[in-house]
Amino acid sequence: ADYEFDYKAKPSEYDWSKKYPELSSELKEGERIKVQVADVGCGYGGLTVSLSQTLPDKVILGMEIRAKVVEYVEGRIEKLREDNKEKKLYRNISVIKTNSMKLMPNFFEKGQLEKIFFLFPDPHFKKANHKRRIISPTLLAEYAYIMSIGGLAYFISDVQELYEWMFAHFKSHPLFQQIDKDLALSDPCVPLIVNSSEEARKVNRIEGKKWYAVFKRISNPSEK
Numbered sequence: 624a625d626y627e628f629d630y631k632a633k634p635s636e637y638d639w640s641k642k643y644p645e646l647s648s649e650l651k652e653g654e655r656i657k658v659q660v661a662d663v664g665c666g667y668g669g670l671t672v673s674l675s676q677t678l679p680d681k682v683i684l685g686m687e688i689r690a691k692v693v694e695y696v697e698g699r700i701e702k703l704r705e706d707n708k709e710k711k712l713y714r715n716i717s718v719i720k721t722n723s724m725k726l727m728p729n730f731f732e733k734g735q736l737e738k739i740f741f742l743f744p745d746p747h748f749k750k751a752n753h754k755r756r757i758i759s760p761t762l763l764a765e766y767a768y769i770m771s772i773g774g775l776a777y778f779i780s781d782v783q784e785l786y787e788w789m790f791a792h793f794k795s796h797p798l799f800q801q802i803d804k805d806l807a808l809s810d811p812c813v814p815l816i817v818n819s820s821e822e823a824r825k826v827n828r829i830e831g832k833k834w835y836a837v838f839k840r841i842s843n844p845s846e847k
C-alpha cells in the first residue's frame with residue numbers, strides 16, 4: 624500500500640537534499656534541487672548509473688517499487704560516490720522506492736521532466752493484466768503533464784507485443800510525437816537504453832531482439 628512509500632502531497636514539499644547531499648550543499652540561497660530525468664522501474668540501476676556521466680549537468684532519479692532492489696541501487700550509488708569522491712562523480716543520481724503508476728505527480732511538477740525512460744517494463748502478458756502496464760492512455764496523460772515541452776520519452780522492450788502496445792499508445796496521444804529513427808541515433812542516450820541496463824545485458828547474452836522508440840512531448844495543439 625502507498626503508506627509504505629515516502630512521498631508528499633505536493634512535489635514542492637519533498638526534501639531532495641537527503642537524496643543528493645553533495646549537490647544540495649552547493650546550492651545558492653533560494654535554490655532547490657529539481658529532478659530533470661526519471662528512470663521509471665530502474666531495476667538494478669544500470670541506466671541510472673550510466674546516465675550520470677552522459678548527462679552530468681542533470682539531476683537524475685531512478686524509481687523502483689521493490690524494496691530490496693532499491694536498497695541494492697542505494698548501496699551501488701553510495702559506493703560509486705565514495706570511490707569517485709575526488710572527481711566528484713555520481714552526485715547527480717539517486718533512487719527512490721515508489722510506485723510510479725500512482726505517485727509520479729507527487730514527485731514532479733507540471734513540465735518538470737526533460738527525459739523519462741521506460742526500459743524493459745514488465746509485460747503483463749495476460750489481457751486481464753494489461754491495465755497493470757506502465758504505459759496506458761491515463762498514465763500517458765500524467766507523463767505528458769510532468770514533462771517539459773520538447774522533453775523526450777524513451778521506451779524499449781524485448782517483447783514485441785509490449786513494444787507495439789507502447790508505441791501505439793504514444794503514437795495516438797496528441798501530446799507526443801515520434802522522433803525520427805535517424806535523429807534518435809544521434810542521441811547519446813539511445814545507446815544507453817539499448818545496452819546499459821541489466822535487462823538489456825540479459826537480452827544481449829541470449830542474443831535476443833529489442834525494439835525501441837523515442838517520443839517528444841509537444842505542446843497542446845489547441846493552445847496554439
Ligand code: SAM
Nearest residue numbers: 664665666687688722723724742743820821822
Ligand atoms: N529498467 C530495468 C532494466 O532495464 O534493467 C528493470 C527492468 S524490470 C523487467 C522492470 C522493473 O520495473 C522491475 O524492477 C520492477 O520491480 C519495476 N516496476 C514494476 N512496476 C513498477 C511500478 N509501478 N513502479 C516502479 N517500479 C516498478
